Amino acid sequence: MARIVPVKGKIPPMKDLTAENITENVVIINNQCSHARGQYIFERLVHHLHEFAREVRLSSEEWMTGIEFLTKVGQISDDLRHEMILLSDTLGLSILVDSIDHPRIDTVTEGTVLGPFHTHDAPDTELGYTLHGDPNATRLFVLCTVKDTQGKPIAGVQADVWEGDSHGFYDVQNPNRQAADGRAVLHTDSEGRLFFNAIIPVPYPIPDDGPVGAMLRFLNRHPNRPGHIHFMLYKNGYDKLTTALYPRGDPFETSDPVFGVKESLIVDLSEVDEAIAAKYDVKKGTALLKYDFVLATDEEAGAMREKKAVEAAKKLNRKMKMQNGLPIPDLD
């Protein structure tokens, strides 16, 4: 008996579990959790996990297929390959969580999926930086502003920008990667400007040699993402914006495997004119991507998030309260 882990307190008794009463019993035992938000998350997780199995009448064989699939997704993952994120992306969960965490505010730029290719080793550098040395790429000058909902430029916004190369490969997909390439950390100036030299992004397949690729093939889905450039914009006091811009007309614009495309994030490219060429030291005629980002303040985003959380709680027909901006059952 020496190996038994000591038990504190009284445990709610249960026994004789059936398909009909297992869910309530698991919830009762999980409710020993002293973290109110965690307790609520596990309650809903267990509810939906069990309802799923009950509705489809999940067989033992299908269950084992799922167990082995999820195990493989974990096993193929490492510091540079994030297969579990890819799974979440391809099931539409990532874009949903982004929509929940950053609910739509009319004038504010929409977010989209982070994707599995963001890193923390991009060079912290100056406006006007050139992301890629790639000689095969078509050059693109990116000229943006970052403003608040009142139209006031925001200075000192940190902008992580990243994109693939002319073959649609991110640097982390290069097994001989020595340092960051195709990515940078920039900072808006006093006019809220954000500009850098990029390449016209091309469509590329998400990594499809692992279990998620096999899942897509089973579902008769293709893995090709439309070309895009990633942006992550953050400054204290503002709601962090993770988004991407998609040049219009990509063949996969309406069938993105990770559900990232939004109409407001599709951009028409133009060309660098004489004035811009002179001002930013770029060759006239270079492809040009112009975009004006709008950030919400933490207060604006928080208020909208709470409004949506209250609406969701109403649908559950139970009394909820907010704790650190997130809903938990109100048991008082």
Next chain:
Amino acid sequence: MARIVPVKGKIPPMKDLTAENITENVVIINNQCSHARGQYIFERLVHHLHEFAREVRLSSEEWMTGIEFLTKVGQISDDLRHEMILLSDTLGLSILVDSIDHPRIDTVTEGTVLGPFHTHDAPDTELGYTLHGDPNATRLFVLCTVKDTQGKPIAGVQADVWEGDSHGFYDVQNPNRQAADGRAVLHTDSEGRLFFNAIIPVPYPIPDDGPVGAMLRFLNRHPNRPGHIHFMLYKNGYDKLTTALYPRGDPFETSDPVFGVKESLIVDLSEVDEAIAAKYDVKKGTALLKYDFVLATDEEAGAMREKKAVEAAKKLNRKMKMQNGLPIPDLD
């Protein structure tokens, strides 16, 4: 563009996804799947995964915690450690799937969780075999019968039996494991008898040094399983029974972390009397576990499974049909 994966057929277009319309869009794109059962499973999976996130208003930080947790569960798994099964067990999913796949038939022995310790290398041996050499254990003679629902003995049932040692360790938990220990494959005789020499099983903690252990601690749950002996009984024409027997009075009888205990599987131990001692060559006074297993035929189990599936389909308010004994939407 050379890397793009060729696309066959017409893809249903989508764009401008929001928290409100993402689910239907993911379902539409997944419905390209040509496997009817797979299509249905993914439909309900996506529905519940998204409803879960919407109901709790899952934050990006909580999502990342989940992604990292599931990745770790996969990474710690190998041929002998099945952490993903343990996760399923501790969330009550395993026992639920068993209940769905082997629905209760009044006279038939109930199933319970397989657990992560079954192997395929147990010796195929004779009735009367001694499972353990363990000198510290209290000996237990196990004397069972296997019958059908008409009370007729079933000969030639293959029985996998396995249990931990006197410290509650299974052989696969021994890093120096050379061969199977504490497990055997036996076969019932013409009287349907199944007997072997075991030890009185002791409670033990499920492996709690990994992510599932951390989850249990977060939930203020203990990891101690009540002592039990595992049985897997199968013969062509009969519904495979995966179950376990629990000697009565264990301190963790009503708080099993994997929800495996059922009243009908709790047994009162007695002692080997003179008649049994003589008949089976066991020492008089040895602890005795007697149990009569009842197996359903494939037909009996299949009929009950279908009945339950039809009931579940009714709750969904949609027209369903059965395919290979499992429900799929009836689209005709």
